[in-house]
Amino acid sequence: MLKKDNMDFNQKMFELAKSAMQNAYAPYSNFAVGTAVMGCNGKIYAGCNVENAAYPQGNCAEAAAISAMVLDGVKVIKSVMIIGDGNGLVTPLVTPCGGCRQRIREFANDDITIDICDYDGLRQRFSLGQLLPFSFGPENLNERI
Numbered sequence: 001m002l003k004k005d006n007m008d009f010n011q012k013m014f015e016l017a018k019s020a021m022q023n024a025y026a027p028y029s030n031f032a033v034g035t036a037v038m039g040c041n042g043k044i045y046a047g048c049n050v051e052n053a054a055y056p057q058g059n060c061a062e063a064a065a066i067s068a069m070v071l072d073g074v075k076v077i078k079s080v081m082i083i084g085d086g087n088g089l090v091t092p093l094v095t096p097c098g099g100c101r102q103r104i105r106e107f108a109n110d111d112i113t114i115d116i117c118d119y120d121g122l123r124q125r126f127s128l129g130q131l132l133p134f135s136f137g138p139e140n141l142n143e144r145i
């Protein structure tokens, strides 16, 4: 894990992730999550979680941000930022769920940074390789080098 100092924290990603979180639809868990993904083109794509009365149909914030990126024709992720609140009761880091680690992996290599934030800013920076070591990705299917 990287420490809080010597960071190139992206304030714009933080603002976009925070405002995405504010639009989250999470009436069942009351756990709002916002994500900002920076594509290889430098553009930032935001997403929020969208829950459903049929619980398994809910979507994670990361999935929404990645969909927006792909919709824009971009297929390489440069960095990710995630912010979650959980009604202020939750102190553990809001790291991406296992499924979302794999979703990120589809468009990113081990070296990209995943910044985990709260309202005040950065809590902890990880690399994708730390969160999803020895991962399976498109290269395994010989679809990309």
Ligand code: THU
Pocket: 026, 029, 031, 032, 033, 048, 049, 050, 051, 058, 059, 060, 061, 062, 095, 096, 097, 100
């Ligand atoms: N959630 C996300 O949006 N991203 C994650 O990586 C973790 C979980 C959402 C899903 C659900 O709406 C709520 O947080 C509680 O699990």
